[in-house]
Amino acid sequence: MGNAISPEEQLKKATEDLLDFGLAWFENTNVYKKKRNKISYRGFFVDLGGEENAGSGKARKRQIYTVHHSHKGTNYDKLPLVLVHGYSQSAGQFFGAAPAIANEYEGPVYSIDMYGCGLSSRPPWTLGYGDDVALDVAEGYFIDTLEEWRAKMNFKKV
Numbered sequence: 302m303g304n305a306i307s308p309e310e311q312l313k314k315a316t317e318d319l320l321d322f323g324l325a326w327f328e329n330t331n332v333y334k335k336k337r338n339k340i341s342y343r344g345f346f347v348d349l350g351g352e353e354n355a356g357s358g359k360a361r362k363r364q365i366y367t368v369h370h371s372h373k374g375t376n377y378d379k380l381p382l383v384l385v386h387g388y389s390q391s392a393g394q395f396f397g398a399a400p401a402i403a404n405e406y407e408g409p410v411y412s413i414d415m416y417g418c419g420l421s422s423r424p425p426w427t428l429g430y431g432d433d434v435a436l437d438v439a440e441g442y443f444i445d446t447l448e449e450w451r452a453k454m455n456f457k458k459v
Contacts, residue, residue, distance in 0.1 A: 313420055316393045317344065320368065323396030333401060338372035340400040344392075345369070346420075349449045353424040365450045366420035368392045370403035370410045379408025383459045385447075386412070391419030411454075416446035 306314070320342055327333065327340060347367050352360040382402065386394045392412035395402075403410040414421040428439050451459055 309420070313344075316366075316391065316420060319393045319396045320344070320399075323398075324400055326397055327400035327404070335404070338374060338404050340370055340372050340403050342368055342370045342399070344420075347450055347453050349422075349446060349453060353422055361422060363416075363422050363446075365416060365422075365446065366392065366414040367450070367454075368395075368399070368412045370399045370412075372403060374407075375403070375409055376407045377409055379406075381409045381411055381454075381456050381459050382406050384410070384412035386415065386418070388415075389418065393419070413447075413450065415443055417442070 324340060324342065328337065345367055346362075346364040349363040349365060351363050353363050384392070384395045384399060384402070386392065391414045395412045399410060399412055417423050417426070428434055428442060
């Protein structure tokens with residue numbers, strides 16, 4: 302089927318639909334009683350450099366999928382607030398909360414798909430399982446790429 306949508310494209314579309322739903326909820330809910338700014342979001346990939354083996358034998362860029370929620374009054378001199386999901390989740394987890402957080406927080410608000418999750422690069426796990434995993438190595442898999450993302454975004458700290 303030449304016109305079939307790839308799993309990655311399906312996941313990206315589902316993520317965008319969920320984020321759109323979150324914006325519509327924020328704009329229309331009766332639960333949120335405070336003044337609302339016009340919130341928008343932009344999803345994009347941050348290239349970490351280098352390539353990883355996708356398990357299919359073909360190399361892919363090392364990337365972190367990033368969602369930026371903002372409004373016209375967002376103060377980019379403020380410390381960025383980064384929403385980080387739990388294991389086996391994605392930035393879409395914050396579909397309802399991110400618009401409200403962006404409305405309340407003066408600075409920029411980002412949510413990310415951690416490395417190995419969601420739309421970010423998902424190289425095969427080669428670090429072992431259970432008792433065979435060195436915790437510092439497994440922790441580095443996530444924390445080191447988060448630090449690479451921070452540096453690529455030119456944030457002094459988050």
